[in-house]
Amino acid sequence: MQKTTIKSLGIKLCFIAASTWLLFSCSEEDEVTPVTNLSLEATATASSTYYGYSADNINDGDTNTEVGPESSWTNSNSSTDSGKLPQWVMLDFGTEKSFSRIELYTSEDYLIQDYQLQYFDGVAWQTIEDVTDNTFLIRSHSFDKIISSKVRLYGTKGPDNQSVYVRVNELEVWTE
Numbered sequence: 001m002q003k004t005t006i007k008s009l010g011i012k013l014c015f016i017a018a019s020t021w022l023l024f025s026c027s028e029e030d031e032v033t034p035v036t037n038l039s040l041e042a043t044a045t046a047s048s049t050y051y052g053y054s055a056d057n058i059n060d061g062d063t064n065t066e067v068g069p070e071s072s073w074t075n076s077n078s079s080t081d082s083g084k085l086p087q088w089v090m091l092d093f094g095t096e097k098s099f100s101r102i103e104l105y106t107s108e109d110y111l112i113q114d115y116q117l118q119y120f121d122g123v124a125w126q127t128i129e130d131v132t133d134n135t136f137l138i139r140s141h142s143f144d145k146i147i148s149s150k151v152r153l154y155g156t157k158g159p160d161n162q163s164v165y166v167r168v169n170e171l172e173v174w175t176e
């Protein structure tokens with residue numbers, strides 16, 4: 001799902017009636033805030049990662065939903081303590097950002113089922129959305145504006161055919 005980015009216009013707009021050359025409006029336009037996917041400038045890390053997979057796949061701008069190490073992140077081997085659910089994958093913006101929509105792309109035929117989207121309030125993680133029994137390959141989450149420097153997906157259940165692995169192919173965090 002490609003979103004259009006509106007370029008910021010910091011220019012003075014003047015409208016001139018061509019027929020009379022009469023200036024009837026000349027005003028400073030409020031700066032247009034571009035709708036931005038903050039994820040692309042964020043750093044991605046995870047609580048654990050399966051061999052060959054990468055947290056970097058969740059914010060590389062590629063919304064391919066194919067299953068596999070080339071396209072997604074998943075937690076490490078579930079037979080080890082470090083790979084057991086819950087597991088998380090996080091985006092760190094570096095500074096506080098304002099956002100109100102998150103788009104999740106998971107893996108075809110291996111949909112993440114149960115997860116929370118969370119933000120860091122400076123002290124603790126707070127839940128934005130608590131999703132159970134997800135059946136969407138691509139799922140949109142809209143909410144009241146949040147200001148935070150970090151967002152994470154906290155995964156608690158993968159697909160029925162591999163419930164111990166939670167898979168994320170892309171996590172977009174939009175300013176609006």
Ligand SMILES: [Ca+2]
Pocket residue numbers: 057058059060061062063064071169170
């Ligand atoms: Ca990706």
